[in-house]
Amino acid sequence: xxxxxxxxKSAFSVDNVIFGFDGGDLKVLxxxxxxxxxxxxxxxxxxxxxxxxxLETAAERxxxxxxxxxxxxxxxxxxxxxxxxxxxxxxxxxxxxxxxKTKDFVPTPASFAQRASWHNIHHLDKLxxxxxxxxxxxxxxxxxxxxxxxxxxxxxxPKFTLTELQQLYESILETxxxxxxxxxxxxxxxxxxxxxxxxxxxxxxxxxxxxxDQERYRQFVEQGYSFDL
Amino acid sequence: xxxxxxxxKSAFSVDNVIFGFDGGDLKVLxxxxxxxxxxxxxxxxxxxxxxxxxLETAAERxxxxxxxxxxxxxxxxxxxxxxxxxxxxxxxxxxxxxxxKTKDFVPTPASFAQRASWHNIHHLDKLxxxxxxxxxxxxxxxxxxxxxxxxxxxxxxPKFTLTELQQLYESILETxxxxxxxxxxxxxxxxxxxxxxxxxxxxxxxxxxxxxDQERYRQFVEQGYSFDL
DNA sequence: TCAAAAGTGTTCTTATTACACCCATGG
DNA sequence: CCATGGGTGTAATAAGAACACTTTTGA
Numbered sequence: 001x002x003x004x005x006x007x008x009k010s011a012f013s014v015d016n017v018i019f020g021f022d023g024g025d026l027k028v029l030x031x032x033x034x035x036x037x038x039x040x041x042x043x044x045x046x047x048x049x050x051x052x053x054x055l056e057t058a059a060e061r062x063x064x065x066x067x068x069x070x071x072x073x074x075x076x077x078x079x080x081x082x083x084x085x086x087x088x089x090x091x092x093x094x095x096x097x098x099x100x101k102t103k104d105f106v107p108t109p110a111s112f113a114q115r116a117s118w119h120n121i122h123h124l125d126k127l128x129x130x131x132x133x134x135x136x137x138x139x140x141x142x143x144x145x146x147x148x149x150x151x152x153x154x155x156x157x158p159k160f161t162l163t164e165l166q167q168l169y170e171s172i173l174e175t176x177x178x179x180x181x182x183x184x185x186x187x188x189x190x191x192x193x194x195x196x197x198x199x200x201x202x203x204x205x206x207x208x209x210x211x212x213d214q215e216r217y218r219q220f221v222e223q224g225y226s227f228d229l
Numbered sequence: 230x231x232x233x234x235x236x237x238k239s240a241f242s243v244d245n246v247i248f249g250f251d252g253g254d255l256k257v258l259x260x261x262x263x264x265x266x267x268x269x270x271x272x273x274x275x276x277x278x279x280x281x282x283x284l285e286t287a288a289e290r291x292x293x294x295x296x297x298x299x300x301x302x303x304x305x306x307x308x309x310x311x312x313x314x315x316x317x318x319x320x321x322x323x324x325x326x327x328x329x330k331t332k333d334f335v336p337t338p339a340s341f342a343q344r345a346s347w348h349n350i351h352h353l354d355k356l357x358x359x360x361x362x363x364x365x366x367x368x369x370x371x372x373x374x375x376x377x378x379x380x381x382x383x384x385x386x387p388k389f390t391l392t393e394l395q396q397l398y399e400s401i402l403e404t405x406x407x408x409x410x411x412x413x414x415x416x417x418x419x420x421x422x423x424x425x426x427x428x429x430x431x432x433x434x435x436x437x438x439x440x441x442d443q444e445r446y447r448q449f450v451e452q453g454y455s456f457d458l
Numbered sequence: 459t460c461a462a463a464a465g466t467g468t469t470c471t472t473a474t475t476a477c478a479c480c481c482a483t484g485g
Numbered sequence: 486c487c488a489t490g491g492g493t494g495t496a497a498t499a500a501g502a503a504c505a506c507t508t509t510t511g512a
Contacts, residue, residue, distance in 0.1 A: 055310040081284040205509035434482035
């Protein structure tokens, strides 16, 4: 094999850390590998990038094939390219994370075939490849981004209570927040619209529902506003 | 060509945004391309990644071949992989930025051959490939990181004045800082050691020289401290 | 009437901003 | 003795942290 050829004996893939939130802890969607290497182990969903496919497109494809979801929040984190990260050859992978509303997720045939399921982000075994490291870095990136941009809402249903929102931030940031201070701050941003609806079916005083006003946020950004929690 | 083969008709490269600071504006080290594509245009230094080479190693190699420098601060930003970003084929590039002390830079034969020179980061023409976009993203990353970690010192000589440090932050962050407030804050971190030396050869009251105490920073981090400017 | 979570303000503390003059040196 | 940047403190303002009780609903 010539030296030039050897440059092309490599491949690139995308791996997608799909985050979800069910009201309790932050979750990640993993698949159980059905073939070697690492057969039977849990892994991040991923695939090789097609020759005429952009990286983001590949990550969206992986996501849609597994969950049926399109148009989901997706962000690249970085490339992982250690020489021996893949036992079968040189594979550089580009890591993305995405934020989905768990209730929208309906397992697809592809995901059944691979046995996909949500895992608590803080109770994970050893994953295939270098996926623990990838997951770790994506989580760090999420913790940073969630404070700098209103992306947390991507993990919640369109209508949510302030307590749900607070619990979301608490589980991502791994910290406890003061209820009154949190509400004061988030409401003072004027990005939440209070609805004329309340929770139903709860055995206590029902909470007001809110929705995030995407259009107003866009206008604020144009005027130089920057989200900061 | 079979479909499997086509996955391997791709290559990956690294591109390195090398930042420097000469007391005035923030600079970036560019090379003038000597061969097509984009012959004659200025570009980021970069190269294909060798089959048995880690991404960071490749970025360090590019840097050393150009500048003769080793062991400099280097950080990955992200991958750029638009299908048509390289006119000759599918090349995914991993962008890094590095921080060097401009006085240490001695052009190497390799850099002469390529005509390397420092360019003001805010007065750039159109660069080769998607390098303007890469540079832009690396600069954004630097702006963020320089406030979260004591990496600014990598751009200064070991001994520096507080005014030099302030000017460095002002040029990276593109903002003006109040002299007294800046000094109060940076000195209150207890990360700077005041030396028994002063500036020489200046036509005014000479400033005290300081150096960054890397070891003390390491200890503080162990105790949970996190740098925040 | 009880349990469970919703909702609501004020005080204290800390961090950030704004601001102007004298000092030391070389030419 | 003049020009140049070095060096210094205080007051005002804003942001963040701490904290406890009443309300509404379903069971």
